[in-house]
Every structure is written in C-alpha cells, then in structure tokens.
Amino acid sequence: MAVRGLRAGLGAARPRGMGPGCAAGLRSASEPSDPGPEPAGPATAALYVHWPYCRKHCSYCSFNKYVVPAVDEAAVRACLVREAQTLLRLGHVRSVTSVFFGGGTPSLAAPRTIAAVLEAAAEVAYLPAGAEVTLEANPGSADPARLSGFRAAGVNRLSLGVQSLDDAELRLLGREHTAAEARAAVEAARQLFPGRTSLDLIFGLPGQSHEAWARGLEAALGLCDDHLALYQLTLERGTALEAQVRRGALPEPPEELLADMYLSARTALAAAGFHQYEVSNFARKGARSTHNLSYWRAEQYVGVGPGAHGRFVPWGEGGRQREARVQTPHPDAWMREVRSCGHGTRRRAALSPLDQLQEVLALGLRTDEGVTQQRWGLFSPRLSLEAAFGAPGEARELQERGWLRLNGRALRCTPAGLPLLDSLLPALLCQLRRRWNAVQEEDGGGRDSR
Numbered sequence: 427m428a429v430r431g432l433r434a435g436l437g438a439a440r441p442r443g444m445g446p447g448c449a450a451g452l453r454s455a456s457e458p459s460d461p462g463p464e465p466a467g468p469a470t471a472a473l474y475v476h477w478p479y480c481r482k483h484c485s486y487c488s489f490n491k492y493v494v495p496a497v498d499e500a501a502v503r504a505c506l507v508r509e510a511q512t513l514l515r516l517g518h519v520r521s522v523t524s525v526f527f528g529g530g531t532p533s534l535a536a537p538r539t540i541a542a543v544l545e546a547a548a549e550v551a552y553l554p555a556g557a558e559v560t561l562e563a564n565p566g567s568a569d570p571a572r573l574s575g576f577r578a579a580g581v582n583r584l585s586l587g588v589q590s591l592d593d594a595e596l597r598l599l600g601r602e603h604t605a606a607e608a609r610a611a612v613e614a615a616r617q618l619f620p621g622r623t624s625l626d627l628i629f630g631l632p633g634q635s636h637e638a639w640a641r642g643l644e645a646a647l648g649l650c651d652d653h654l655a656l657y658q659l660t661l662e663r664g665t666a667l668e669a670q671v672r673r674g675a676l677p678e679p680p681e682e683l684l685a686d687m688y689l690s691a692r693t694a695l696a697a698a699g700f701h702q703y704e705v706s707n708f709a710r711k712g713a714r715s716t717h718n719l720s721y722w723r724a725e726q727y728v729g730v731g732p733g734a735h736g737r738f739v740p741w742g743e744g745g746r747q748r749e750a751r752v753q754t755p756h757p758d759a760w761m762r763e764v765r766s767c768g769h770g771t772r773r774r775a776a777l778s779p780l781d782q783l784q785e786v787l788a789l790g791l792r793t794d795e796g797v798t799q800q801r802w803g804l805f806s807p808r809l810s811l812e813a814a815f816g817a818p819g820e821a822r823e824l825q826e827r828g829w830l831r832l833n834g835r836a837l838r839c840t841p842a843g844l845p846l847l848d849s850l851l852p853a854l855l856c857q858l859r860r861r862w863n864a865v866q867e868e869d870g871g872g873r874d875s876r
Contacts, residue, residue: 489530565608586623723790735751748777750774
C-alpha cells in the first residue's frame with residue numbers, strides 16, 4: 427500500500443516497512459564493536475511493526491508483502507509479541523517513544539493483534555499513555571466498526587492509503603477500493619481520529635496530466651484532516667506497472683511534468699495552511715508524524731515483523747555500536763526463526779561513526795529543521811558541522827547557488843534546494859568523507875563511537 431519516493435531528489439520518502447535507506451548500505455558482517463559504557467540515561471526507541479499481508483498486489487508496489495489464501499493470525503500475533511519483547515530487551519529499551527504498524531495492509535489484522543503487541547511492548551518498556559500509535563490502513567478495510575476496534579486497541583493516529591480520488595487512476599494502480607469508498611473511509615477516520623488522520627496521495631502516474639493531478643489534490647484538500655503525504659510514483663523493477671511502461675504500453679511521465687506537479691502541489695498546500703516539514707510530508711495545526719520524525723532525526727528504532735528494519739545498539743548481546751538490522755522477509759521463515767531463538771534477524775551490520783554521520787546527513791536534510799548542530803554533535807564530537815561543511819568546497823558552492831543554508835543552528839536545504847536533494851547529496855557525502863578522513867589523520871586514527 428506504499429510507494430517509494432520522488433525522483434529528482436525526492437527518493438525514499440517514507441521510511442516505513444523497510445525503514446529509511448542507509449547511506450552507506452548494509453554490510454554482510456558486523457565490524458568489531460568499540461568498547462564503551464552503556465548510556466547513563468534511559469535508552470529510548472521508536473517501535474515499527476510490520477504486517478506483511480495484503481488482499482491483492484497493487485501494480486506499483488515492491489514492498490515486502492504477501493497475498494495468501496489464509497493467515498494464521500494467532501501464530502503471527504504470538505511471533506510479533508515475542509520478537510517485540512526480545513528486541514526491546516536486547517536494546518535495553520526502557521521507553522518506547524512511538525509505535526507504527528505498517529505493511530502490507532495492517533488494517534487487515536484483528537484489533538486484538540494490535541492490542542497484544544502494544545501490551546507486550548508495555549510489559550518490557552515504558553509506553554507513555556499519550557505516545558503516538560499509528561496504523562496504516564487501506565480504505566477497503568477501514569469501515570467504522572473496524573476503525574473503532576483499532577482505537578479501542580490503542581491506536582490514536584491513522585494513515586490512510588487513499589492514493590487517488592479518481593476511479594480510473596485507482597484501477598491503473600491496482601487498488602481494491604473506489605473513490606467513493608476512499609471518501610467514506612476518510613470521513614469515518616476523521617470522526618474517530620480527529621486531527622490525527624493522514625492521507626497518502628500518489629502523483630506522476632503514466633498518462634496523468636497536470637490538470638488531473640491538480641483536480642485530485644483539490645478534492646483531497648476538501649476532504650482531508652491536518653496531514654498529507656504526497657509521493658511521486660517510482661516505477662520499481664518487477665512491478666506490473668513498470669513492466670507496462672517498459673514495453674511501451676503506458677507512457678513514462680516527463681521529468682519536467684513531474685517537477686511541475688510537485689512544485690504546484692507545494693504552493694496549493696501552503697495556501698491551504700499546510701507546512702512542509704519533510705520532502706513529502708505536510709502538516710497543519712502541529713499534526714506532524716512523531717514516529718517518522720524519529721527516523722529523519724536518526725533516533726533509535728526497533729523493527730519487528732517480516733522484513734522490518736531497525737537501528738539500535740544491542741546492549742544485551744554486548745554490543746556498543748548501533749547496528750542496522752533486517753528481519754527475515756518471508757513470514758513463514760520469519761516465524762520459524764522467532765520460535766527458535768526469539769527473533770528473526772536475518773542481517774545485521776555494525777554502523778561505523780562515519781556510516782552514522784552519513785545517515786544523519788541524508789535523513790536530516792529531508793526535513794525543514796535540517797541537521798541541527800545539537801544532533802550532529804551527538805554523533806560527531808570531534809568534527810563539527812561547521813568544520814565539515816563551512817570550509818570552501820561543495821557545500822559552500824551549494825550555499826552560493828541558494829540550495830543550502832548553514833548557520834549557527836543547522837545545515838538545511840532551502841525551499842529551492844529541497845526538490846534537488848538527491849542530486850545534492852553525493853557532493854555533500856563526498857565532502858563529509860574527505861573532512862572525516864582528514865580529522866582521523868589529525869587524531870592519529872582515533873574513532874568516535876556511539
């Protein structure tokens with residue numbers, strides 16, 4: 427039910443099922459952990475829970491999802507509960523800052539499954555009563571009674587995969603709901619989750635005109651609550667829609683049209699009172715996604731469920747460095763591993779200090795707050811933000827062109843630079859690596875650890 431991000435600088439827009447992209451990539455083996463004490467303060471982390479099942483394959487989706495005749499939900503529930511507790515304990519997580527149920531189509535799960543996971547998390551870590559608990563939902567499985575059950579289970583924020591309010595576009599995307607069903611689902615969600623209902627919309631469909639997109643956005647603005655996420659369709663290899671475009675059955679949208687669609691949408695949303703706080707996310711009245719902000723701020727998060735990603739320090743195994751962890755993607759294999767050893771981590775890689783700084787940079791620049799001096803200092807006590815990007819070099823050139831801004835508070839993209847982020851990042855990462863290596867040489871090869 428999700429899409430990847432925007433091209434021309436707007437990729438990886440939604441760090442959900444597979445988590446945000448790692449700037450340095452996952453490696454097959456962990457590096458040796460640097461010795462160091464466990465943090466004196468309470469360890470906090472966000473919790474992502476992946477429900478891998480869908481009713482059908484959408485034509486554009488390449489996420490980790492499975493369409494099966496029947497789901498043994500009791501078995502899946504037991505494994506989600508066990509893995510959540512195992513990994514939270516492994517990370518010595520004392521407080522869970524937010525919870526996000528993504529997929530797949532987690533609104534197909536029974537409310538008692540959602541409740542069981544939340545109860546399990548609360549047994550091993552503090553889960554504040556007002557913590558944000560988000561559930562992704564498809565309009566086809568978001569009737570009022572079902573949504574009421576999710577609210578009773580502990581969900582207090584809903585993310586609805588509307589994607590379009592045009593029936594022809596929905597058919598092209600392979601969605602199972604109609605525009606009328608989407609409208610009904612939004613109305614029901616807003617009654618149960620007032621001020622905390624988010625809509626996902628897709629633009630840049632093959633054959634979609636600028637006028638059609640503008641009409642669709644206007645319709646959504648007349649229907650929505652206080653949060654919208656706009657995703658440009660990326661034609662992912664292996665999807666039905668990508669195959670149709672590749673063989674010429676559907677036209678590939680011109681880059682200029684895609685850029686115009688995005689820029690005009692930003693203007694329309696600003697006029698409607700929405701603030702763009704991230705590349706693809708817009709909110710008004712303070713309705714930002716707390717959970718997704720934790721990704722972009724490079725905070726710890728624990729990923730539970732088939733194919734979920736996580737970033738945390740495994741103190742319980744003697745770890746002293748943050749790791750990138752990926753759970754086994756196929757549900758059946760994942761359940762076997764969880765039953766055998768408590769969790770189904772398939773790959774894990776210790777993130778070096780430079781790896782972490784690259785993630786801090788790539789993710790932080792997606793947001794309106796940028797990479798703050800305070801956050802940078804948590805990961806890099808020896809190389810300051812000013813030392814990394816204030817000297818003559820690529821970052822200075824980008825500032826002179828009006829695409830980047832560095833001051834005493836943060837390094838951030840300007841409104842003009844944000845749509846170009848993917849094309850700016852390689853130069854910034856190159857400058858970071860160069861400055862990092864220089865500082866390491868000056869320090870005699872010492873390493874920061876976190």
